[in-house]
Amino acid sequence: MFTIATWNINSIRLRAGLVTRLLTEEAPDILCLQECKSPVDRMPLQLFADMGYRWAVARGQRGYNGVAILSRLPIEDAGDRDHAALGHARHVAARLPGGVVVHNLYVPAGGDTPDRTVNEKFGQKLDFLTDMRDAFRAEPPRRSILVGDLNIAPREDDVWSHRQLLKVVSHTPVEVAHLSDAMQAGDWVDITRQDIPTGPLFSWWSYRNRDWTLSDRGRRLDHIWASRDIAAAGHASRILRPVRGWDQPSDHVPVLASFDLPV
Template sequence: MSFTLATWNINSVRLREPIVCKLLQEEAPDVLCLQECKSPVELIPMEAFAALGYTHMVARGQKGYNGVAILSKLPIKEVGAEDFASLGHARHIAGQLENGVTIHNFYVPAGGDVPDREKNEKFGQKLDYLTEMRDWFKASSPKKSILVGDLNIAPLEEDVWDHKKLLKIVSHTPIEVEHFNDVMAAGDWHDVTRADISEGKLYSWWSYRAKDWDAADKGRRLDHVWATGDIKAAAHSSRVLRDARGWEKPSDHAPVFATFDL
């Protein structure tokens, strides 16, 4: 079985329903994982998505904030939703396909603006969230699993527009990257995107603050696709759909794709 998966921080699934439908029509991934849906589950516009063949969904929602959903053409059942760091936020949902593959969809806290947990509670929450992710995966030893989402960390020098300038900016600080790598190691996770696209700058997010985001190209790779070691060789054809950042009323994130032969 071969299936294509995409992950996208949509920044309000109801507000951006038209571009979600555009993606589903034009790119037709088998599975689309959305973050920052900003909607109760019952108000996610499933009728429009089902009309395009996405008749299955597992999700966690909140009014106006956070929220994660997995839309699928393929049958999928919910197998978990964790509240790491006890924040009471809808930031994780896990679904399992009929072939036994588990998909974890995450929206890791952004962490605020100041990279100091003493001065910024949100930064501490982000580090605590990642620590609990690490411990959970270490205890559960995931197999035949894929992890996707807006992890709000750009780990590599080539994942940001200027490594030196961003070392003290939340999302690229050494302590965040250390926590990110600890989560990867704990679950035997492997970076599918960089396995396919190993060289060069690669971004999935460009700030709304940039007047011309495309020309300035001051991006960061905050959105990730990982696979456990037992299935990493099955992944291929990774890409970032950069054009989606320029669609009408866009998210500030672009979708990231990968295909798995399993």
């Protein structure tokens, strides 16, 4: 069995102390980070290695994007894909000794206006999701786990107000449809909702909300999926809401799940 966590850290160097706190308090076997905002050679990977996370694969960029997988278990680099040919460090994969492949993804946020004719970033987001769909169709995932900041809250109970957010980027019908198409193309299973099938679940609260706990205007943007052949092994899903209240926090919190699979 192993436990995996995913967290948009919003700068791995600025928040290295929060990463070490999470590793100390929760000790997941694998931690996938997004929005690292650093070239790989400047990520504090040795700091995490000294804590027992001796294996790491990462892709980085100066100042934005960037993804990393830290592991206490031996992993090998399983490559990356430049979805939609954006030239962004938004995907990296790692293979566990037992053959399970972990995909760590950071889907573009999409800007503020949900119209690709006036907002290039929104078009890039839709193209990214379309390329994900096509990749899964071409090579259906097997013994795979996909995690990351997918920047879409797909269900009505994944947002604080379905009605008020229907025209807000991250919950628009076109985004939800694109994400659903990608999920169906790979026959992926949403492990968090497999474990917690009903009720509001949030993993992100905007910095714009001064008192995020009082307003609780959250969205579930961070996800853990598994290919159907191993989905039944997933359990013990958790979203670490209190982390949003740590000092100088990311606006996202970690999402965790465990898998009864050999490593």
